Amino acid sequence: xxxxxxxxxxxxxxxxxxxxxxxxxxxxxxxxxxxxxxxxxxxxxxxxxxxxxxxxxxxxxxxxxxxxxxxxxxxxxxxxxxxxxxxxxxxxxxxxxxxxxxxxxxxxxxxxxxxxxxxxxxxxxxxxxxxxxxxxxxxxxxxxxxxxxxxxxxxxxxxxxxxxxxxxxxxxxxxxxxxxxxxxxxxxxxxxxxxxxxxxxxxxxxxxxxxxxxxxxxxxxxxxxxxxxxxxxxxxxxxxxxxxxxxxxxxxxxxxxxx
Numbered sequence: 428x429x430x431x432x433x434x435x436x437x438x439x440x441x442x443x444x445x446x447x448x449x450x451x452x453x454x455x456x457x458x459x460x461x462x463x464x465x466x467x468x469x470x471x472x473x474x475x476x477x478x479x480x481x482x483x484x485x486x487x488x489x490x491x492x493x494x495x496x497x498x499x500x501x502x503x504x505x506x507x508x509x510x511x512x513x514x515x516x517x518x519x520x521x522x523x524x525x526x527x528x529x530x531x532x533x534x535x536x537x538x539x540x541x542x543x544x545x546x547x548x549x550x551x552x553x554x555x556x557x558x559x560x561x562x563x564x565x566x567x568x569x570x571x572x573x574x575x576x577x578x579x580x581x582x583x584x585x586x587x588x589x590x591x592x593x594x595x596x597x598x599x600x601x602x603x604x605x606x607x608x609x610x611x612x613x614x615x616x617x618x619x620x621x622x623x624x625x626x627x628x629x630x631x632x633x634x635x636x637x638x639x640x641x642x643x644x645x646x647x648x649x650x651x652x653x654x655x656x657x658x659x660x661x662x663x664x665x666x667x668x669x670x671x672x673x674x675x676x677x678x679x680x681x682x683x684x685x686x
Contacts, residue, residue: 512592
């Protein structure tokens with residue numbers, strides 16, 4: 428009886444394993460390709476940490492190291508999502524890789540989910556590096572709940588920013604994609620108050636800050652550090668979800684039209 432039960436359980440697991448195999452293979456391939464591209468890996472991992480050390484530790488005063496740790500966890504998640512989707516997706520589309528994948532027996536969502544998980548993994552790694560730098564060089568003490576909270580917000584940021592990157596990659600050619608992504612990446616970070624608090628910038632920055640999804644993400648990260656925020660957490664989450672859904676739908680519509 429026990430042998431029969433084990434046999435039936437193993438047989439039930441095989442279809443699930445087969446169904447997940449393409450997704451696992453795509454994720455492994457995506458991570459392998461990404462790690463073999465130092466020009467992508469090193470800036471994504473080190474750029475936010477260096478900025479945080481400059482603005483939050485070396486030039487920061489008072490509780491700047493704590494405040495900016497929250498916003499830089501959001502900033503650190505932007506790069507992998509925007510460049511991983513926006514630039515790389517445009518290159519894959521121009522090089523015919525997406526057409527090839529459509530001809531293969533691979534689930535249509537497998538490449539996109541693999542790229543999304545890659546962005547989430549990188550966001551978590553950047554957040555971990557920022558927390559380590561804040562602890563060792565900024566003297567910031569964090570409870571375990573705060574660590575998990577910051578990393579959770581960083582992972583969440585990968586969704587709307589990945590959708591924005593997907594939209595850019597679907598509409599813009601491979602040659603123009605890096606420039607367009609940078610036009611979104613850097614101004615959005617500044618206008619959302621991720622590099623420096625909006626309170627030290629002209630009032631107009633604070634007025635238009637709610638237009639940017641990264642500002643809403645920062646409003647989710649700041650309470651983790653005990654900092655005051657604006658608006659309701661529910662509203663901020665809904666805005667991020669709305670941005671994700673809208674950009675993903677527009678990108679999918681564009682991809683269906685261009686083939």
